[in-house]
Amino acid sequence: MLSKFKFFVSCLPNLETVLLTEIKRLGIDAKISDCGGIELTGTILELYLLNIWLRTANRILVRLLSFYTTKLKTINDKVIAYPWDIYLHKTDKIIIKTTCKKSKIYHSDALAHVVVSAIEKRLRRKLLLIKPHERDNSTQTLYIRVFKNRCTISIDSSGKHLHERGYHTQKVKAPLRETIAAAMIYLSNWNPKEILWDPFCGSGTILIEAALIALNIAPGINRKFAFMDWKNFDINLFNSIKKIGKPLNPNPKIFGTDLSLKAIQCAIKNAQQATVKQFITLSQKDFFKTPPIASKGFIITNPPYGKRLKKENAINFYKKIKTKIDSELLDWNISLICPKKFKNIFIPKFDARITIDNGGISVIFLNKKA
Numbered sequence: 001m002l003s004k005f006k007f008f009v010s011c012l013p014n015l016e017t018v019l020l021t022e023i024k025r026l027g028i029d030a031k032i033s034d035c036g037g038i039e040l041t042g043t044i045l046e047l048y049l050l051n052i053w054l055r056t057a058n059r060i061l062v063r064l065l066s067f068y069t070t071k072l073k074t075i076n077d078k079v080i081a082y083p084w085d086i087y088l089h090k091t092d093k094i095i096i097k098t099t100c101k102k103s104k105i106y107h108s109d110a111l112a113h114v115v116v117s118a119i120e121k122r123l124r125r126k127l128l129l130i131k132p133h134e135r136d137n138s139t140q141t142l143y144i145r146v147f148k149n150r151c152t153i154s155i156d157s158s159g160k161h162l163h164e165r166g167y168h169t170q171k172v173k174a175p176l177r178e179t180i181a182a183a184m185i186y187l188s189n190w191n192p193k194e195i196l197w198d199p200f201c202g203s204g205t206i207l208i209e210a211a212l213i214a215l216n217i218a219p220g221i222n223r224k225f226a227f228m229d230w231k232n233f234d235i236n237l238f239n240s241i242k243k244i245g246k247p248l249n250p251n252p253k254i255f256g257t258d259l260s261l262k263a264i265q266c267a268i269k270n271a272q273q274a275t276v277k278q279f280i281t282l283s284q285k286d287f288f289k290t291p292p293i294a295s296k297g298f299i300i301t302n303p304p305y306g307k308r309l310k311k312e313n314a315i316n317f318y319k320k321i322k323t324k325i326d327s328e329l330l331d332w333n334i335s336l337i338c339p340k341k342f343k344n345i346f347i348p349k350f351d352a353r354i355t356i357d358n359g360g361i362s363v364i365f366l367n368k369k370a
């Protein structure tokens, strides 16, 4: 019988519902937490499953300690009593992230100092407290939260952010985060038996995520996780769940076009790196000057926005997209993200789904059925 742990799965604000559906699809029960993200109780096997298989999660924390206190001395005593060697036996470098809110303990730096020296006493060796950008392959990260006098200490099981799947070796100027691309695909209700086309494909993130979904390949299949350096890491259990599942479509039809030849070359390399190149057809095309690649299917896309299009140009650009949709793409299901301020160009014909922050720009997911 495997022991149970409490997990917190974080995601971009407003993706919680998509993430919850993904978790439930893995056969794991969970609920949306007050802190934004998903809370659940599960085994170490489920921790591996969540890390390897979730496409829209940022990272997964394991709750280690949780207790009420108003004194740093209590935190010191509880931390010294914890068997830290399980998690830190391969590293002397740790990152500590602290938040104190609505509590008698309010000084984050003092809190971090108490926790680090208590762990050092327990381990009988020195630790190096480093900044996130200084992390190496074996760094472990602790999250300490004091809220309404409850102190919760968690360890990050993921390591690098989960959107870092390892295939994005070539980048264009504004690549979409893999987690956002996956969320767009889920929210579009794309059936992997139907054609998918991204006419502003850039480095190919939406196309690659779609291929991974259709082929049922785990997004984390080729990457390292922080839990692999823990003493309780069970490599046989881990390998048993890395296997590829039954494809939803073994031969998906996925197309990417872009005005920029450099972007197409970049998408080809990334698709090769993700081992899905054979399922994706890529070509250089101007969306406005070429006919649709088929008579119907799903367009899922992230047109340019932000600093690269001046405001006036951007409005006209999005109006041109809308005109093309209304005149030539009536039989296509369309999903796109655009800056929230342009949503009225598409509404009411499009449904507004959710709003997220994408690199400091508030963007909205819009969907239209054929």
Ligand SMILES: C[S@@+](CC[C@H](N)C(=O)[O-])C[C@H]1O[C@@H](n2cnc3c(N)ncnc32)[C@H](O)[C@@H]1O
Pocket (backbone or CB within 6 Å): 172, 174, 175, 176, 177, 199, 200, 201, 202, 203, 204, 205, 206, 257, 258, 259, 260, 263, 285, 286, 287, 288, 302, 303, 304, 305
């Ligand atoms: C925001 S980027 C897409 C990023 C992409 N989702 C990724 O993950 O890399 C927008 C893309 O639209 C392309 N683009 C701009 N004008 C275009 C046009 N008229 N036709 C086709 N592509 C165009 C740009 O070259 C750029 O690669």
